[in-house]
Amino acid sequence: MAWDPAAKFGQLLQDEEFALHEGALCIAAHxxxxxxxxxxxxxxxxLAERCDGSSRDRMLHSLFGELGFHGNRVDYYDPRNSFLNEVMRRRTGIPISLAVLAIAIGRRIGYHFEGIGLPGxxxxxxxxxxxxxxxxxAGGAILDAQGCEELFHQITGGDKGFHPAFLAPVDHVSIMERMLGNLRSIYAQSKDYANLEWVLELRTMCPTVPAGEVKQLGMINMERGRFDEAARRFDELAQFAEDDDEEQLRRLATLARARMN
Structure with missing residues (x-):
């Protein structure tokens, strides 16, 4: 029986400690x-079996040295960098996808790694x-808090303030939101609405995604001729909107239904 990656993704989100690699693979399957x-x-x-689990540093050396995993600095915005299966196949990715890989492999050999959502x-x-x-x-480089602050200023150009909360662990749902957020930016920039649609569908399953993204998904649904889906989303949003926003959403829902005929 064929599996439904969107349905599985929704099920995973019900458990705060779901396996990150499973969520990432649900994204990749789309x-x-x-x-x-x-x-x-x-x-x-x-891959876990090929890593030396005798120490954390040896595991990192196995993964980023012997097995050749590395950050993709040449084509950072290639969407394949966000697909865990492609990261494993091509041995390259972006920070968050390599982090999910390391967390998954670490857990298999006895290390409990946590994601740290440093901005940028x-x-x-x-x-x-x-x-x-x-x-x-950066190949598994080890940083202390000061090193993280320096990295933050290097990434942001030094014009933003650093806060110690940037080094707090983030939950699994937030990691999924961020992975999808990267893809949303890529597909929106390239006006790839077919892929942007499924990205937004998964993002809107996450509990803290803003209502504006649900509206954006409704607009993409209309662009792709899924008028019934668009009308449903606009109606749902209108129930919780302020007066002016509610009126606009009701008009959009009416327009979507009119285009169904």
Missing amino acids: GCPDMDFEAEVAQLGE HFLIRDRDEPDAFIDVF
Whole structure:
């Protein structure tokens, strides 16, 4: 029986501690429709078996040295950098996808890594060594808090203030939102509405995504001729909107229904 990656993604979000790699593979399955979920999970297991688990540093050396995983600095905005199956196949990705990979492999060999949502970047840390931050995009380089602050200023150009809260662990749903947010930016920039549609559909399953993205999805639904979906979304938003916004959303819902005929 064919599996439904969107339905599975929604189910995963009900559990705060869902397996990150499963959520990431649900995202990847939308961009790679022929992906075999179980085969990709097995591939993670094979990679874990090839990593030296005797210490954290040796595991990182195995992953980013011997196995050759590295940050994609040449084509950073290639959407394949966000698809975990493609990251495993091509041995390259962006900070957050490499972080999900390292978290998944670490868990298989006894390390509990947490995601650190540094603005403009993404790090991990070992729960047992909370003062050591790992830059997976830079080959597993180890940073202290001062090093993270310097990295932040380097990324942002030094014109934004750093806050220690930037180094707090982020929950799994937030990691999924951010992965999807990267894809949303890529597909919106390229006006790839077919892919932007599924990205927004998954993003709007996440509980903290703003209502504006639901409206954006409704507009994309209309652009792609899915007028019934658009009308439903506008009606749902209108129930909780302020007066002026409600009127606009009702008009959009009416317009969508009119175009169904």
